[in-house]
Amino acid sequence: MKIAFYGSSLVSAYWNGAATYYRGLLRALAEKGYDITFYEPDVYDRQKNRDIDPPEWCKVVVYEGNVESLKRATEQAATADVVVKASGVGFEDDFLLEQLLRDARPEALKIFWDVDAPATLAEVRGAPDHPLRGALAKIDMVLTYGGGDPVVDAYRFIGAQECIPIYNALDPQTHQPVPAEPRFTADLGFLGNRLPDREARVEEFFLDPASRLSDQTFLLGGSGWQDKPMSQNVNYIGHVSTRDHNAFNVTPKAVLNISRASMAENGFSPATRVFEAAGAGGCLITDYWEGIELFLKPDEEVLVARDGRDVADILAGLSQERAKEIGQRALQRVVAEHTYAHRAETVDLLFRRHAENLEAAE
Incomplete structure (x- = not known):
């Protein structure tokens, strides 16, 4: 199953608090057999401050911070079974979501993955015409990295078909006991x-x-x-x-x-x-x-x-x-x-349930 994931950055944690979350979760999904491509814009000097090389378990595509490059990147979503738009990508987020919903195949699982739900929801509440409100009808599920019932209820209230928290966790391959310095x-x-x-x-x-x-x-x-x-x-x-x-x-x-x-x-x-x-x-x-x-x-x-x-x-x-x-x-x-392997089990079940529902509807 192919995943096209559009986020802030996988290779740089520079002004990018979601990096650890992305790395741990996507590595765990790759270990379960998913073919993942991560698309990230070259903005905020993140590429100049990389702290990891592109990993073997995920292809990384860096696109320039301009609209034409963004469009070329979203066209690749047409080859994916799962298309993910994360919050806080950092370049033309609303336009990116619009393009992904246009370019993704109708049968693809479309996900908005919110890595800062309180901030997103506050922004949406203050803007009745916010683009995310209209987009939620075309999005199959919202995943968040936290928030519990308050966030789930808030997302359902503004139109989400489904909202499920996928909490932060431990990646034992990168965070483990070491000698004191x-x-x-x-x-x-x-x-x-x-x-x-x-x-x-x-x-x-x-x-x-x-x-x-x-x-x-x-x-x-x-x-x-x-x-x-x-x-x-x-x-x-x-x-x-x-x-x-x-x-x-x-x-x-x-x-x-x-x-x-x-x-x-x-x-x-x-x-x-x-x-x-x-x-x-x-x-x-x-x-x-x-x-x-x-x-x-x-x-x-x-x-x-x-x-x-x-x-x-x-x-x-x-x-x-x-x-x-x-x-x-x-x-x-x-x-x-609480490792990312545990979290990936939940995500894998969600993805497979969607695929099974599609097959049953055909």
Whole structure:
């Protein structure tokens, strides 16, 4: 079965938080026998900042950031059994969706795969004439990487025939325990780019605890924080390549996950970072969001903070021994239940069910 997948980027994680999700899930689907081509535009300097080579398990087609190149790319959808348009591709997203629905074969399974459903839904709610509203009638299913019932209900309300969450997970081939690296030594580490929907929560959950705990060290990685006021015990190291994420997650006593505000409000939206940290055996402190117990058990496999004071209290009372125990329990849980191989089983069933329904209708 051939899949034509149109997304932001598979080969570059530069300003592209969906890269890990794409890689883990599509690799798992390829291992199940799917023939996958990933189409991505050459925008935002992603191609200049590749962190992996095109993989053997997926063909990667990079098209130029202009309309003519986009049209040539979407024409290739006519050869696919499954056509996927992801959210947030980054170049002419609405036009890309329109072209794909035009170029895909009538019998092909057509999917809108939303990797940031809260943002997409907020945009659609504010625009009664949003192109996605009209397109949903031609789309067979919406898949999302999180959101639970609030997102499912919202998508059905605006016209989706079917909406199913396919959650983030662990890719054991890229995220696993590694030796600690001295450059990442800290009591608490946080890795994330500076984004408007996240900044206030980073202040509350990371920078404020740092100012309270002057005797502890904090490590901040990610782009855009260079002019952000922070206490002297915060070591800002800028962009951290994906090849260093395992060491970043396992070296500090604990690492912090901070959901964007919209993700926390919807719940059931574990960030990629949750599984990356657990997969490395790191001790994770996360902000609270509804549904976390479906993925990791609070106080045993993950530590949960409702505000910055909680983070400070947890960190002040956390021993190295307990941190290691929590990290090991989290690793065991995600390997047993939350890998991309598990997620691919669900996706494979959805694809096969659609194919069976088509055959029955003929």
